[in-house]
Amino acid sequence: MRTRNILPSGMILAIVIAAAFKFADAQTAPRQPDAKHGADIVAHGTAAGAPPCETCHSVNGNPDGSGTFPRLFALPAYYLAKQLTDYKAGTRTSDIMQPIAQMLSADDIADLAAFYAGANAPLPSLAAPDPALVAAGQQLAMVGNAAKAVPACNNCHGPGGTGLPPAIPALAGQFAPYAVSELQLWQRGIRKNDGGAQMSDLVQRLDERDIAAVAAYYQQVKSALPASAAPAK
Amino acid sequence: MTIAPSVLPETSDSAHSGDALAQAVTRPAAIHSQPITYIFFNLDEVEFIEAAVARLIPADDRWPGALEVGVTNYIDKQMGGAWGAGERLYRSGPWQAGTPSQGYQLPLTPAELFRTAIAAINKELAAKGTPFAAMTPANQDAYLKELETTDRDLGGVPAREFFAHLWEATVEGFFGDPVYGGNRDMIAWRMIGFPGAYASYYDVVDKHGIVIDRPPMSLAQDAMGHVHLDPNIPPKLP
């Protein structure tokens, strides 16, 4: 009898992809990601030349205080691995990330994803956002906008914006400057690595203030964060 | 009235048979300690319905059963609310028995039906000397089977009709969302592997045979297991 393990939140899903027509293959175990190796890459980079991730993506997330680089910890491993794989393949573009991703092997990517998915740290303090902007963002996030036919962000990103593993990232606690920048990339068609074009399509209905509002709202939502990741005092 | 489940010790029923040993019959210990506050059923009704659902979906060494996950709490809240009072039930006469294809034709609301039938069952069994809850599991099963398969009169309710209502409500309470008071901790969903209220399988629907191995999600929760509260409702009264 199969047992169902209840995994810690945000941890990688054990996924076994069966060849559709060969049942015997269905239970072939994949290589288990090595989070320790991931931690090593984060701190020291790789022999192939990838720089240490923590230069920009330290576990507490925000080395330069700008919020320009995304918070990665406690995001679903599948999602993180997909982004790195997409950078490597060029289906997600970035002058910074593409060359780095090309220096990562598939195993490196899996290990990094496992590390960040399981990592945990306090959030850095961020400037208090404009309450009116947050309120407007909350409306979009929790209800949507009927006039623009925009559904609530939480419909896909989960109640509280905590993400729905494996593919849908948490938005809660994400840095607003990064979120604004990404939404603009989606809007301009530069970022388009969503399978069903759900994001590419939706962001076209958002204006500048909508984007600022929803980013400001999610930055201050703390519900997704493990207790230990409360903002640093 | 508040009744704490898990009041009876877990014992083996293998050594016992017959109603004379009623004091020692197994009643699976609940794994939860939350008491159930019954708003509709009275004590006599509770004793029947707790014992009945414990046989309909029993506990075993791997998974709790209907009693342990709060199915009687679910049924109690349904019967005490709009559903019990006949929500969505066409209630105009004249009343007459129909064919099975024509569906339910009694004038009773669900609450009236449960109350009427359970009273008749308890009266009948009291006259015989052993209430349902005190029977051996085997005898309880035989009694329930009789309810399921005959039209014996239970105060105007055919036994088959009552059993159908009881079974339907039991399955609803077992597999429904925990916000309705049953399926505690989404145990029934964990048992079968149903992920609950998740929104999107876009990225995995074509990964055929994939093992979905994650905790289920209730309407009241987010995907990380936090109970989802409306931020507009302040945590304290002003």
Added chain:
Amino acid sequence: MAERLRPVDAVTIGVGMTGSILAKELAAAGLKVVGLERGAGRDTVPDFQSPAMHDELRFAIRKSLMMDTTRETMTVRANVDQTALPLRRISGFLPGTGLGGSMVHWNGQTWRFQIADFIYRTRMEERYGKTFLDPDLAIQDWGVTYDELEPHYDRFEYLCGISGKAGNLNGQLQPGGNPFEGWRSREYPTPPMKEAYCGALFRRAASELGYHPFPMPSANLSQPYTNPEGVSLHACVYCGFCERFGCEHYAKSSPQTIVMPVLLKNPNFELRTGCQVLRITLDNTGRKATGVVYTDAAGHEFEQPAELVLVTAFALNNVRLLLLSGIGKPYDPRTGEGVTGRNYSYQTVSGVDVFYDESVNINPFMASGALGTIIDDFAGDNFDHGPHGFIGGAFIGANMSHGRPIEFHPTPPGTPTWGQAWKDAVIRHYNHTVTLLAHGSSASTRGNYLDLDPTYRDAWGQPLLRMTFEFPENDIRMSAFVTDKMLQIGRAMGGKTVAGAPAKRPYNATIYQTTHNTGGAIMGADPRTSVVNRYLQCWDVPNVFVIGASAYPQNATYNPTGTLGALTYWVADALKTKYLRSPGPLVPT
């Protein structure tokens, strides 16, 4: 006493799929249109929200979006010798209520009928001879042809953004599509959905047996789409909450996601919700409708005069309104005379469960309402019925629309109905079972019909609709044949146990089968055997049009919505290009 309101050009009775499309077309053509909807107004935002929408108990079991049977229902019986009794709850079929109607909670399976379906009696008699048909059958030609409807099918599919793969483009067979389908003038607006595991398993087995699998045409969209009205839909996320639910993702075609935004912006249109239409009023000749009488949510009664009355409610309610209004002579099954209520038909469905071992994770909850892989080899006119002694057929496929466990917990034959063995079986099989469906035609007969119940009344004091229906022998034979084919496919799919049974008598109105109730106000070429002409215009009252599956003289193999969409545009076209220029009968009698 009803308060008389200011006259308008047109009124729609019901603002669901047909009402909203026609209102949009007529309002755009300059008519003042009032839409009367018995239920509440609702829209994707803010009424459909996740996760609240993913509530099996509230929506699928308690049927929160459906007709409120506290106030109105139908009575049912198998034949004229029985006493019809009210469906005190609805469960066998699920008419919706509220803005958008049943197209809010539908699954989205969007088919075209076959070329032969529209000339059914002619084609069957030509192919098999006049003595082949059971004398009991009342099948008729529609009075409209597939070729006439093709541009309207196309328009409806492009309104909805249907996801699929053409099998026949202007007569050229296309790989990957349904090779049996009628010609289509262009490809589907969006590509097929992803294929689910159950569909892949079915595809392999069906292909090995020499059949022709293809993806089910779906109104749950595979990708974002902006329709010709300028209304946009999003891509489906396969959440497994379609049928009986509203879609919070703007991913399922419904009036709200395809036409309502345009309609509601037009100042020529006025929406009134909570309005129960009691009857259509006629002038003293009985040949002209003067408007409708309705009560609002507070119980006040109004008379809404209108030049044109569009009956656009659910099929069964269309028929009931005609009967309540005295439009068309009521059908009498004893004499075969009369038309209103005639040829009520349904759908003949059966299922097969394929139980796998525990290494095969089907994940039935990753689903959508129209996510299916199908064969059409045994549908309608696609095979020779000569040796089999029946007409009609079924599409067969794996289109599991959900894995919601109150409803879905399959167990193999022989499993006890409750207790430990039941529980063990549910655990064992929940994620390792594929359910196949045969979705079959329903032939009309002399004995199946609709009329007003002599005894039971609704909350407004009006008679309920009475349904007299039993599966015809023809359809029982058909179901046995197609279910046998489905069992063969099931066995080829590699399951450990394969179980299923054909449709059987008696028809049980308490078990959900489909919401494809058709007929009762059927279209045709002869006023003696149809209520409406080929433009769905009442023969007797030419300023009343009755648009619904109530027009189908019999039901074909497929889900009726696609054909109803085509008929709706066909009617819109006739109204705009013919009727409004010269109001009066569009077909001479």
